[in-house]
Amino acid sequence: MNQHVPVLLKESVDLLITSKEGVYFDGTAGFGGHSKEILKNLGKKGRLIATDKDPDAFKFCKEHFEDDKRFTIYNTGFTDISTILKIEFIEKLDGIFVDLGVSSYQLDNIQSGFTFREDAPLDLRMNKNIGVPASHVLNTFDAKEIADILFKYGEEKNSRQIAKRIVEERKNTKFATTFQLRAIIEKMVPERFHTKTLSRVFQALRIFVNNELEELQQFLDKSVDLINTGGRIVVLAYHSLEDRIVKEKFRYEALKCVCPPEIPICVCGKVQKLKLITTKPIVPGEEEIINNKRARSAKLRTAERV
Numbered sequence: 001m002n003q004h005v006p007v008l009l010k011e012s013v014d015l016l017i018t019s020k021e022g023v024y025f026d027g028t029a030g031f032g033g034h035s036k037e038i039l040k041n042l043g044k045k046g047r048l049i050a051t052d053k054d055p056d057a058f059k060f061c062k063e064h065f066e067d068d069k070r071f072t073i074y075n076t077g078f079t080d081i082s083t084i085l086k087i088e089f090i091e092k093l094d095g096i097f098v099d100l101g102v103s104s105y106q107l108d109n110i111q112s113g114f115t116f117r118e119d120a121p122l123d124l125r126m127n128k129n130i131g132v133p134a135s136h137v138l139n140t141f142d143a144k145e146i147a148d149i150l151f152k153y154g155e156e157k158n159s160r161q162i163a164k165r166i167v168e169e170r171k172n173t174k175f176a177t178t179f180q181l182r183a184i185i186e187k188m189v190p191e192r193f194h195t196k197t198l199s200r201v202f203q204a205l206r207i208f209v210n211n212e213l214e215e216l217q218q219f220l221d222k223s224v225d226l227i228n229t230g231g232r233i234v235v236l237a238y239h240s241l242e243d244r245i246v247k248e249k250f251r252y253e254a255l256k257c258v259c260p261p262e263i264p265i266c267v268c269g270k271v272q273k274l275k276l277i278t279t280k281p282i283v284p285g286e287e288e289i290i291n292n293k294r295a296r297s298a299k300l301r302t303a304e305r306v
């Protein structure tokens with residue numbers, strides 16, 4: 001099993017920490033790569049509150065950081081940030097970090113069914129106790145609903161044809177495994193497009209069953225009001241759909257006014273909440289990409305609460 005190598009580690013932690021004794025939030029603790037570096041850079045009074053949806057990631061971090069009283073983790077989604085702060089009697093944070101998507105551990109864990117490279121139950125959920133597996137979507141949704149998922153979350157151009165074929169296939173055998181889905185896609189598209197099409201289809205199903213984009217939007221909406229002035233939000237995204245949500249949210253919150261240009265005085269009442277620290281996203285250098293393939297699509301954006 002590949003160990004998860006944290007992406008843009010130094011860059012993200014350097015941008016995140018503005019006060020050594022502050023209180024920080026890592027919404028996607030995973031296998032603790034970024035959490036460990038954050039803790040290393042915090043003083044004795046600093047704190048790190050973390051979440052991860054995945055029960056294995058939660059268990060790993062809970063055990064791994066057991067002796068560090070500055071660390072607390074919850075096995076839940078990062079959208080629970082406000083509730084967690086209430087439980088912890090914390091009013092505001094000095095920094096919020098998320099490293100979106102899935103870890104190498106999840107990709108390699110055959111039971112998760114995250115990869116079309118292994119034959120496994122077609123599930124794709126980060127927490128098997130929440131929502132429905134991808135197989136349920138393929139077995140019960142109508143062709144239009146399936147096509148919409150593939151198009152919206154995978155930007156798959158052949159979404160309609162693929163969805164139609166899925167609906168035909170399930171009349172004979174219900175979808176249960178990753179290889180069943182892989183087989184029908186491989187029959188439909190030329191060999192040179194197999195990997196790209198499979199990646200888009202699996203990405204789309206994963207985003208849908210984990211409600212990833214809606215949760216990211218909700219999380220960003222909540223987070224902006226939970227950061228102290230001067231504190232930062234740092235987000236690592238791995239595909240254009242999630243990066244666009246981050247970019248647009250940061251840009252909107254950095255605006256002082258949203259009145260149409262023809263209006264002579266401002267009447268919108270808009271309040272600027274963020275200042276952009278990275279106007280262009282930070283991306284990994286060549287060396288990091290060579291050493292860690294997963295880093296190749298990463299984009300790091302940071303904004304500061306004003």
Ligand SMILES: C[S@@+](CC[C@H](N)C(=O)[O-])C[C@H]1O[C@@H](n2cnc3c(N)ncnc32)[C@H](O)[C@@H]1O
Pocket residue numbers: 004005006007027028029030031032033034035051052053054057076077078079099100101102103126215
């Ligand atoms: C890319 S990994 C994080 C890796 C981590 N930074 C490290 O270096 O070990 C993403 C993690 O976020 C978790 N995750 C994804 N969406 C989540 C959400 N909405 N709430 C909480 N955890 C989430 C996944 O379960 C996964 O463990």
